[in-house]
Amino acid sequence: MEYKERYKHLNKYLKEKFGERTLKICIDGGFTCPNRDGTISTGGCIFCSQKGAGDLIKYNESISKQVTDYFSSYKSKRANKFIAYFQNFTNTYDTIENLKSKYDSALIDDRIVGLEVATRPDCINEDIVKLLKSYTDKYYVCVELGLQTSNENIGRFINRGYTNIQFTKAVELLNKYQIDVVVHIMVGLPNETFEDIKNIVNFINMHDIQGIKIHSTYVIKNTILADLYFKGEYEPISLEYYLNCLTYIITHISPNIVIHRISADAPKDLLIAPDWNIHKKWVLNGFDKILKEQDLWQGKFL
Numbered sequence: 001m002e003y004k005e006r007y008k009h010l011n012k013y014l015k016e017k018f019g020e021r022t023l024k025i026c027i028d029g030g031f032t033c034p035n036r037d038g039t040i041s042t043g044g045c046i047f048c049s050q051k052g053a054g055d056l057i058k059y060n061e062s063i064s065k066q067v068t069d070y071f072s073s074y075k076s077k078r079a080n081k082f083i084a085y086f087q088n089f090t091n092t093y094d095t096i097e098n099l100k101s102k103y104d105s106a107l108i109d110d111r112i113v114g115l116e117v118a119t120r121p122d123c124i125n126e127d128i129v130k131l132l133k134s135y136t137d138k139y140y141v142c143v144e145l146g147l148q149t150s151n152e153n154i155g156r157f158i159n160r161g162y163t164n165i166q167f168t169k170a171v172e173l174l175n176k177y178q179i180d181v182v183v184h185i186m187v188g189l190p191n192e193t194f195e196d197i198k199n200i201v202n203f204i205n206m207h208d209i210q211g212i213k214i215h216s217t218y219v220i221k222n223t224i225l226a227d228l229y230f231k232g233e234y235e236p237i238s239l240e241y242y243l244n245c246l247t248y249i250i251t252h253i254s255p256n257i258v259i260h261r262i263s264a265d266a267p268k269d270l271l272i273a274p275d276w277n278i279h280k281k282w283v284l285n286g287f288d289k290i291l292k293e294q295d296l297w298q299g300k301f302l
């Protein structure tokens with residue numbers, strides 16, 4: 001089997017879907033999160049900084065200004081088609097009117113062909129899904145749902161603030177309206193064992209999802225995880241262990257699932273540990289090497 005076919009890369013998938021290279025425009029929609037504003041808790045997930053799981057970007061500009069700025073920059077010269085990607089915090093956590101207004105503010109250029117919204121499973125309901133569905137006449141729409149782990153004890157420990165059942169219900173609702181679901185999982189959470197990795201794969205395989213984002217847990221400044229790390233109560237995983245887990249996950253999930261990410265984008269200025277996390281190429285090349293040397297591919301052991 002050719003290297004490029006060993007797993008279903010997002011870039012290749014988008015190219016096939018839209019007929020040419022298609023890039024994401026990361027947008028800060030000015031949302032907050034119920035796990036930070038006091039509705040569920042104020043602390044947030046223990047790995048999340050104040051910026052809300054989107055540490056690479058934080059804009060003070062309006063949404064439409066962010067989009068026009070993007071199209072005025074060199075980045076927009078690299079493709080002709082784009083997906084408006086609401087990344088920071090919980091991008092369905094508002095009234096329907098405000099959500100519509102925010103999404104509409106991003107969809108202001110004919111080169112935008114898709115709308116991607118990152119959120120939590122407990123912030124999805126039928127009205128929101130209907131709103132998202134209303135964009136599918138003109139745009140490709142997908143929802144990125146946090147899961148992180150299927151171990152409820154770890155879920156409680158990391159203070160994610162929702163349950164596996166809520167995740168399942170959100171996926172079913174999105175399935176009902178045929179909106180693609182991208183699940184977000186993390187490897188190396190506190191108290192996690194390899195058995196948990198196997199369990200999360202089983203759990204994911206019980207759901208109808210279309211994409212997955214996988215990344216290793218990293219410690220950044222101003223988080224509860226950083227406090228645990230400095231107290232010696234959390235030890236980050238090694239690159240070798242991460243690659244083993246990644247190999248297990250990819251070889252045990254459907255070859256139809258699009259792999260959106262296998263490495264973390266830890267902000268360099270905030271990263272505390274592990275050091276290897278900033279070397280994205282180590283993950284990508286290390287994983288390719290394993291797949292090639294062991295003649296593995298996505299779904300081989302499904």
Ligand code: SF4
Pocket residue numbers: 033034035036043044045048049052053088089090120146160
């Ligand atoms: S759900 Fe996302 S934004 Fe909210 S606290 Fe957790 S990681 Fe941060």
